[in-house]
Each structure stands twice: as C-alpha cells, then as structure tokens.
Amino acid sequence: MRPSRSPAVLFGVPLVLCGLAVMVMVWREAGAAGFWGGFGLALLPVPFLIGAFHWVDALAPRPWRTLAFAFGWGACAATLFALLANGLLVELLTDETASLRTSQADRLELTVIAPVVEETAKAAAVLLLFLHRPRAFHGVLSGIVAGGLAGVGFAFTENVVYLANAVARDQLEGVGGVDSATTVTFFVRIVVAPFAHPMFTVLTGVGFGLAVTWARHRPAWRRALPAAGLAAAMVLHSAWNASASMSLVGFGLVYVLLMLPVFCLMCWLAAWARDEQLRAVRRTLPKYAAAGWFAEAEPSALGSLRSRSLSRQLARQRHGSAGLRAVVAYQGAATALAVLRDQAERGTVGSDFATMERALLLRLGRHRPLAAEPVRTAAATAGGRAR
Structure with a gap:
C-alpha cells in the first residue's frame, strides 16, 4: 500500500471497528427494528449540521480526510469510550459510596461523569489534529470546524442509541403518537438541541485555536487555553444535562439564558473568523x-x-x-x-x-x-x- 495512505488505514480501520462495536451493542439492546428506526431518525439532522460546518470552512477548506477523521472519531471512538466508561465509573462510585441512591447515581452520571468523560473523549480528536495536522489546524476557525464535526459525529451515534431504545420501548408497550417515547426523544434531541454536542466541543476547539493563534511561543498559555476550552465545554454540558431533571420552566430558563446565548456567541465567532x-x-x-x-x-x-x-x-x-x-x-x-x-x-x-x-x-x-x-x-x- 502506498505510504500516503497509511495514516488513513492507521486511524480508519480502528474507527470502523469502534463503530461496529457500538452498532452491535445497540442492536443487542434495542433489536433490529429499534436500531434501524433510531438510525434513520438520528441521520436526519446530520446533513444540515455538516453543511453548517462546511459553510464555516468554505473559504479555505481543510482536506476531506481531516474532516472525516473528526466526524468518525466522534461517531465511533468517542462514543464507544463514553458508553463503556460512563457505566464503569458510575458502578465504581456507587459501590464505594453506599449512601448514594439510584436517583443520586443518575444525577452523578448526568452532571459529573458524562460531561467529563464525553467531552474528554471528543476533545481527543481535536488534540490529535492539533498535534499531527498542523497544516490543517491554523487558527480559531480550524478549532471550530474540528470540534464541531467531532461533536456532530458523537451526537449522531448517541441519538441512535437513545432513539433506538425509544423505538424498541414503544413497540414493546404498543405506544404511538405524540406521547410516545420516540416522539419526545426526537423532539428534544433532534428538534430542540441538534447543536448541543457540537457546541460543547466547539468550545474545546476554540481553546486549541487560540493556542495556535496567540500562544505558539508561550508554553504556559499554549497548555492553559485548550484546558480552559475543555473545562468550559464540561461546565456547559453539565448545565445542559442538569436541566433535563428540572421542571419545564427550569429547562426553558437554561435553554434561553445559557444555551442560546452561547450558541449565538459561537455563531458570531465563526462569522468573525471567516471575515x-x-x-x-x-x-x-x-x-x-x-x-x-x-x-x-x-x-x-x-x-x-x-x-x-x-x-x-x-x-x-x-x-x-x-x-x-x-x-x-x-x-x-x-x-x-x-x-x-x-x-x-x-x-x-x-x-x-x-x-x-x-x-x-x-x-x-x-x-x-x-x-x-x-x-x-x-x-x-x-x-x-x-x-
């Protein structure tokens, strides 16, 4: 095989294997009908999301292999790691702390474990491009695109998991219509917050982009800025997950007062970087x-x-x-x-x-x-x- 293709093989084959492992896990839990139903519904926003980041990247587009790697890492490697690590950490922590009840364990996973594990897993894609593809990673816009596509990939696979389980549960219980778990899950994850995971990881990408633009010769800042971006992603992710257990009013306040302003800020930053x-x-x-x-x-x-x-x-x-x-x-x-x-x-x-x-x-x-x-x-x- 030609040497120029070796990096694609080096990363592509493991990513495909990770994706197959996730597919098998979802198939075993939700069945064939649940998997394909969840897959089809989760796929609907993906072209729109990829198109948005393609627009951001259109003035000086990065190589398609770079973009495919970011998406594939989020969809396959990061998701598999999160599926395994989230459950393992919850089990370890709840076993060590006997006073934790089930509801407390759920809150611990949603607000602490999942944000830390998932944002770290997605950030690995940005870090790898930052270290090994410097020609394709030259500023804030590069971080926005890399982080955003890693988040799009992660959100897609996570949506497959949630929607597949919802479809399987509705089929088992014979539920349909607007009150079904599938409809509610689709509305929350696909309609209300399709940009949630991409936006979290964009914050990490912005940190790496600032490190390239402003701190190339300042080692302390070069390390601190990506860490600050990752921390911001974890905090925003935690706040969003916490809102799911709040009342409708509380959820709406988090959405309007936190999520939308951050989303608008990221849109402004992308437009400014293009200009x-x-x-x-x-x-x-x-x-x-x-x-x-x-x-x-x-x-x-x-x-x-x-x-x-x-x-x-x-x-x-x-x-x-x-x-x-x-x-x-x-x-x-x-x-x-x-x-x-x-x-x-x-x-x-x-x-x-x-x-x-x-x-x-x-x-x-x-x-x-x-x-x-x-x-x-x-x-x-x-x-x-x-x-």
Whole structure:
C-alpha cells in the first residue's frame, strides 16, 4: 500500500471497528427494528449540521480526510469510550459510596461523569489534529470546524442509541403518537438541541485555536487555553444535562439564558473568523501580486464574498464543472496562502513556512489556467468591492 495512505488505514480501520462495536451493542439492546428506526431518525439532522460546518470552512477548506477523521472519531471512538466508561465509573462510585441512591447515581452520571468523560473523549480528536495536522489546524476557525464535526459525529451515534431504545420501548408497550417515547426523544434531541454536542466541543476547539493563534511561543498559555476550552465545554454540558431533571420552566430558563446565548456567541465567532480570513486575503495578497503571482485586481476579488461567488458562476458558465472546481481550489489555496502569510508576519507560524508557502503557490499555478480569468472578470464586474 502506498505510504500516503497509511495514516488513513492507521486511524480508519480502528474507527470502523469502534463503530461496529457500538452498532452491535445497540442492536443487542434495542433489536433490529429499534436500531434501524433510531438510525434513520438520528441521520436526519446530520446533513444540515455538516453543511453548517462546511459553510464555516468554505473559504479555505481543510482536506476531506481531516474532516472525516473528526466526524468518525466522534461517531465511533468517542462514543464507544463514553458508553463503556460512563457505566464503569458510575458502578465504581456507587459501590464505594453506599449512601448514594439510584436517583443520586443518575444525577452523578448526568452532571459529573458524562460531561467529563464525553467531552474528554471528543476533545481527543481535536488534540490529535492539533498535534499531527498542523497544516490543517491554523487558527480559531480550524478549532471550530474540528470540534464541531467531532461533536456532530458523537451526537449522531448517541441519538441512535437513545432513539433506538425509544423505538424498541414503544413497540414493546404498543405506544404511538405524540406521547410516545420516540416522539419526545426526537423532539428534544433532534428538534430542540441538534447543536448541543457540537457546541460543547466547539468550545474545546476554540481553546486549541487560540493556542495556535496567540500562544505558539508561550508554553504556559499554549497548555492553559485548550484546558480552559475543555473545562468550559464540561461546565456547559453539565448545565445542559442538569436541566433535563428540572421542571419545564427550569429547562426553558437554561435553554434561553445559557444555551442560546452561547450558541449565538459561537455563531458570531465563526462569522468573525471567516471575515478575518477575508481581511487577511485583502491585506497580504497584494504583496504576492506585486511579485507577479496574481494580477492586480485579483486580491480584492478573492477577498470579497460577492466576487468569489461571481467567479464561480463565471467559471461554470465558461468551463463547466472543471472550471468551477478550479476556481474553488484556486480560492481555497489563495485564502490559505493569505492566512499563512498573515501568521508568519505575526510570528505564529512554524519553521516549515517556506515549504507550506511553496506548496500553496504550486497549487495556485495548477489551477490558474481555468481560474484566473473568471476571478479577474469578477473583480471588474463587481468593482472590487469587498463584503
């Protein structure tokens, strides 16, 4: 097998095995009908959630293997670890503390054990990308995407577990309609809070992203920021789980006063980080244009959402799907180059800057024959206005 594929095999095969183990556990507990019913219902929000993080990542998209790893780790490895560790820790703690009643053990699992175990398991995906894929992990946006997709994967498998059990219980008891366990579980987990797990892990990702952006040469902060992000994820997860045992009013207050504000904050942060990438394009690419790598009008077009969209339309009209792919790749490489250069000027990039810069310039050269002309035309049509 070619060496370039060895990392995919190294991580892919264990993740598939973990996923199969989880599937067997759910199948044995809920039966075939419960498993497939839960799987189908849990799958419904996944394209929407992945699409949201794809939008966040669209200006300078990471390699698909990196994104697939984050999702697969959350869906397979993190979930299997959580299923095994949560029950084991509850059993150990309740055996050691004879005064704990069953309800207290449940609360202990929901508010302490599950948040710590699950957020640690999901954070491992972000940590691995942070350590072993530095070229794909270069800022806050990278942390948001990596953490978010790990959370989407975890939420998907956890939803399969809960919905499969609900379907099996309703079938056993002959219950249906709006009062069924399936309907209630679907409403709470899929309709009300589809972004819950992704949002928790995004907090961890933001910590890692800040460590890359602001603390590359500050070892204490480089360790403290990811730890602070993970702690914030655990606290928010604990508060959300605790709200499940509250009254409807208490649940609503936690949802409105805590979950929604944090969600809006994360949305604002993602939008700000995207805008910061566009500002980096407009700020740094003129230097490459002066050296002959871009035409004079290209930096302003590549730094404008309106012009980028128009470039893609023109490329599709003139060169079909091949032109569209070329412009998308050209825009992504140009944005990555701008971000890399901006980091170099801030002193937050590693010693492999020259290698990474050369690779991005070569990628731009490969796609220039089909991409450069639509980009220049878009710049002239839109007047170079940034948005």
